[in-house]
Amino acid sequence: MADVKHFDPDTVLDTVVRLFWRQGVATTGIQDIVNATGLNRSSLYATFGGKQELYRAALERYVQDRSRFGRLEEDDRGLPAITEFFTGLIETRCTGEFAQWGCMISNAHAGTENGDPAVRAILDRQHQGLRTALHTALLSAQRQGQLADEADPAAAADVLALLAHGVNLRSRAGADAQQLHRTIAAAIAAVAPRA
Amino acid sequence: MADVKHFDPDTVLDTVVRLFWRQGVATTGIQDIVNATGLNRSSLYATFGGKQELYRAALERYVQDRSRFGRLEEDDRGLPAITEFFTGLIETRCTGEFAQWGCMISNAHAGTENGDPAVRAILDRQHQGLRTALHTALLSAQRQGQLADEADPAAAADVLALLAHGVNLRSRAGADAQQLHRTIAAAIAAVAPRA
DNA sequence: ACTATCTTGAAACGAACGTTCCAAGATGAC
DNA sequence: GTCATCTTGGAACGTTCGTTTCAAGATAGT
Structure with a gap:
């Protein structure tokens, strides 16, 4: 019925974790995330919601993967x-x-x-x-x-x-x-x- | 020969310390500092330099006052x-x-x-x-x-x-x-x- | 192959960012 | 009182911010 995502959300989230982890949320821009993941802003927002929700997801992911x-x-x-x-x-x-x-x-x-x-x-x-x-x-x-x-x-x-x-x-x-x-x-x- | 400052830099720096201390440097804007101190941007930059220099001064002040x-x-x-x-x-x-x-x-x-x-x-x-x-x-x-x-x-x-x-x-x-x-x-x- | 549905690219949004500029205002030395 | 000098108000700078929008592209079910 519909198109499918052209990327793997798990891989993307892992990349985002590294950005927020190293640089913090305040000093990491959406543009940084676009650059690092190769995703478009549309895909980013459609998949994860806004920046704050993305950060929350990244923090949960960090806990799961790195704890x-x-x-x-x-x-x-x-x-x-x-x-x-x-x-x-x-x-x-x-x-x-x-x-x-x-x-x-x-x-x-x-x-x-x-x-x-x-x-x-x-x-x-x-x-x-x-x-x-x-x-x-x-x-x-x-x-x-x-x-x-x-x-x-x-x-x-x-x-x-x-x-x-x-x-x-x-x-x-x-x-x-x-x-x-x-x-x-x-x-x-x-x-x-x-x- | 010249005009004199219309404010007390020490008092201002103390106000800035509280802003950076509570909110962090990344999430504190120059506008926040202008609002909190009542200073004009011109006076701010003429007295302390840019944001990073102001933060450094605030951190030193924090150490002196609060340690x-x-x-x-x-x-x-x-x-x-x-x-x-x-x-x-x-x-x-x-x-x-x-x-x-x-x-x-x-x-x-x-x-x-x-x-x-x-x-x-x-x-x-x-x-x-x-x-x-x-x-x-x-x-x-x-x-x-x-x-x-x-x-x-x-x-x-x-x-x-x-x-x-x-x-x-x-x-x-x-x-x-x-x-x-x-x-x-x-x-x-x-x-x-x-x- | 058609089509409904989701995804993608790219431009654009208004707001906020840190910083600069300059005319107007204020001061102290003479 | 005059003047040189510093300070102040306020607008403006160009950039970047997070977010939205929408047409074009891609896919899977029929």
């Missing part, structure tokens, strides 16, 4: 799982394709993006998810005797979840990976029993 | 000084005039602002300053027997400095002050000797 605490939650090794999570995080933030891009979620916290209730809901959901994943991993660690007697898994999870934002921000400004690794290692060591 | 770790550095009580620093930080971030504004420095990390080397230099300087202040306070704590034997003041300072960014980000998205207080208390308690 790594799902693995953490299923990893029952305890502290090594947490260490691995942060090690991977820092490497992603400091080297390779996404070096100095920060985290799209952390970035959204700092911008005017979070004025949109739908965006703020994503930020909260993501933070709670990370807290829960860390809490689960810490309980697992506790069960395996990897935690000091006085350590509080819930409180430690909150501390580490906040710390992740610090890593994301500082890495975007070019912080040294080694330095971040050392700091996170110290934070994790703080809940372990004395050597 | 609180100077007090921390001169406070030799040890852990209580650190607790007080974070307590005040969280209150400023969550209640009163600046509630949910976050920290202008943290916000700058997440935006395109940090592409400007002059801006990034301010961010680095500020982070190092906070690390040093915390380190000094922790050494003071250690001298007074407030630290566990195995605690590493330098590493703990790094952890707490990163944590501050977490507080700044999450508070901007409306995080609960009590929750933040509890988390920070746990992080500080982690370096204290077992009760």
Whole structure:
């Protein structure tokens, strides 16, 4: 009955994610998106709606594709799982394709993006998810005797979840990976029993 | 010989700080600044230069006026000084005039602002300053027997400095002050000797 | 092959952007 | 009071913003 899209919306959305992730929503114009995707404005608006809706979709996509605490939650090794999570995080933030891009979620916290209730809901959901994943991993660690007697898994999870934002921000400004690794290692060591 | 300014540049800059702090540089227009300050565009450009130079000046002013770790550095009580620093930080971030504004420095990390080397230099300087202040306070704590034997003041300072960014980000998205207080208390308690 | 239906290209929209310009106004030195 | 000098008001600059519009093009069902 009708024509079909001449492009793959999933591929396009992935390209858009990278634009918003690196440059932020305020400093990324529709023209930038047209240039990067090769799409026409008509196709863009017909498929995704306006800029704000496109940003929301991109943020959801970012969460689905780039969030790594799902693995953490299923990893029952305890502290090594947490260490691995942060090690991977820092490497992603400091080297390779996404070096100095920060985290799209952390970035959204700092911008005017979070004025949109739908965006703020994503930020909260993501933070709670990370807290829960860390809490689960810490309980697992506790069960395996990897935690000091006085350590509080819930409180430690909150501390580490906040710390992740610090890593994301500082890495975007070019912080040294080694330095971040050392700091996170110290934070994790703080809940372990004395050597 | 000549006319004199009909306004106080210091007062104007303070107003500009609040605009950039709350809304960010990308989403704050020159028109917003004209409206908020009552200045004419001519006076604005003649006094401060363009938007980017104005932002840099505002960021420097923010650091001078709002940075609180100077007090921390001169406070030799040890852990209580650190607790007080974070307590005040969280209150400023969550209640009163600046509630949910976050920290202008943290916000700058997440935006395109940090592409400007002059801006990034301010961010680095500020982070190092906070690390040093915390380190000094922790050494003071250690001298007074407030630290566990195995605690590493330098590493703990790094952890707490990163944590501050977490507080700044999450508070901007409306995080609960009590929750933040509890988390920070746990992080500080982690370096204290077992009760 | 016809046609209904969706997609695409390209131009255009008004509004807002940061910046510049210049005449008019205000000031202090002489 | 005069004059040189800086400041101010306000219009205007060209660009870019996000969005809309519509004719031309492409497709799948009949």
